[in-house]
Amino acid sequence: MSEIPKISEAEWEVMKIVWSRTSPCTANEIVNALEGIADWKPNTVKSLITRLVKKQALGYMEERRNYRYYPLVSQDECIRSETKSFAKRIFGGALKPMLVTFLQEEKLSEDEIEELKRILEERKG
Amino acid sequence: MSEIPKISEAEWEVMKIVWSRTSPCTANEIVNALEGIADWKPNTVKSLITRLVKKQALGYMEERRNYRYYPLVSQDECIRSETKSFAKRIFGGALKPMLVTFLQEEKLSEDEIEELKRILEERKG
DNA sequence: TAATTATTATTACACGTGTAAACAATCCTG
DNA sequence: CAGGATTGTTTACACGTGTAATAATAATTA
Numbered sequence: 001m002s003e004i005p006k007i008s009e010a011e012w013e014v015m016k017i018v019w020s021r022t023s024p025c026t027a028n029e030i031v032n033a034l035e036g037i038a039d040w041k042p043n044t045v046k047s048l049i050t051r052l053v054k055k056q057a058l059g060y061m062e063e064r065r066n067y068r069y070y071p072l073v074s075q076d077e078c079i080r081s082e083t084k085s086f087a088k089r090i091f092g093g094a095l096k097p098m099l100v101t102f103l104q105e106e107k108l109s110e111d112e113i114e115e116l117k118r119i120l121e122e123r124k125g
Numbered sequence: 126m127s128e129i130p131k132i133s134e135a136e137w138e139v140m141k142i143v144w145s146r147t148s149p150c151t152a153n154e155i156v157n158a159l160e161g162i163a164d165w166k167p168n169t170v171k172s173l174i175t176r177l178v179k180k181q182a183l184g185y186m187e188e189r190r191n192y193r194y195y196p197l198v199s200q201d202e203c204i205r206s207e208t209k210s211f212a213k214r215i216f217g218g219a220l221k222p223m224l225v226t227f228l229q230e231e232k233l234s235e236d237e238i239e240e241l242k243r244i245l246e247e248r249k250g
Numbered sequence: 251t252a253a254t255t256a257t258t259a260t261t262a263c264a265c266g267t268g269t270a271a272a273c274a275a276t277c278c279t280g
Numbered sequence: 281c282a283g284g285a286t287t288g289t290t291t292a293c294a295c296g297t298g299t300a301a302t303a304a305t306a307a308t309t310a
Contacts, residue, residue: 168301
């Protein structure tokens with residue numbers, strides 16, 4: 001199977017939009033959805049889309065005058081791929097030290113901590 | 126206080142070496158320490174060091190003919206900074222979904238899971 | 251002190267990315 | 281059908297990064 005393409009920071013914003021849709025969407029829909037998320041000119045977004053198509057992260061189907069884009073890679077596999085390279089870079093690949101760092105972060109609420117514990121419980125099953 | 130500089134992938138390898146030392150080290154020491162970790166010519170490593178100095182991630186002191194480099198930013202704050210931007214990119218900033226993803230990864234051993242649970246316990250204090 | 255050697259600084263170059271304008275093709279409207 | 285509107289394609293350009301060669305400078309040695 002071919003590799004997961006490397007998706008840049010700006011491109012991720014576009015992918016997130018497309019992933020969140022159940023059906024292929026047009027460039028304009030993406031531009032609109034990005035309103036308030038990123039301050040890009042429509043042309044900029046189009047450039048990002050074009051690059052994503054080129055790196056085979058997005059596919060498209062022609063429909064009348066405009067295209068409809070859809071993901072060729074799942075968000076999940078992209079997350080996994082990014083996480084792996086992130087963990088590799090920062091922690092030399094060891095997952096646990098990274099988790100330890102995160103778990104010690106302030107930002108977690110009581111409830112979230114509970115849920116994380118529950119997830120760990122389940123894992124042992 | 127000034128911001129954490131953005132450290133690139135290759136530069137991280139250099140920083141990891143410097144962070145791991147208790148005292149400032151020379152360029153050559155860094156080059157040697159990278160042996161087996163990265164396959165870079167000495168000049169390449171020197172370039173990375175120069176850039177790290179320019180972006181104020183490394184400082185140096187002159188000592189006879191050569192310099193000794195030391196970190197100007199702590200590994201911890203860099204990790205935090207990187208993690209934040211990573212979480213932002215991938216998960217829109219929410220820490221918990223990211224952790225859920227990681228905790229569900231295969232790679233964790235029984236023992237590690239135990240330890241993570243323990244850390245969560247402690248957090249509740 | 252001149253030559254050699256070690257070390258740092260300057261320069262290079264291609265590719266990815268953020269950012270977008272300009273151009274082209276197509277469709278709707280008058 | 282011609283002209284404007286819409287949408288996609290091509291081109292642009294500066295900056296960061298990976299990768300390193302070459303030049304300059306300082307120290308050591310003959």
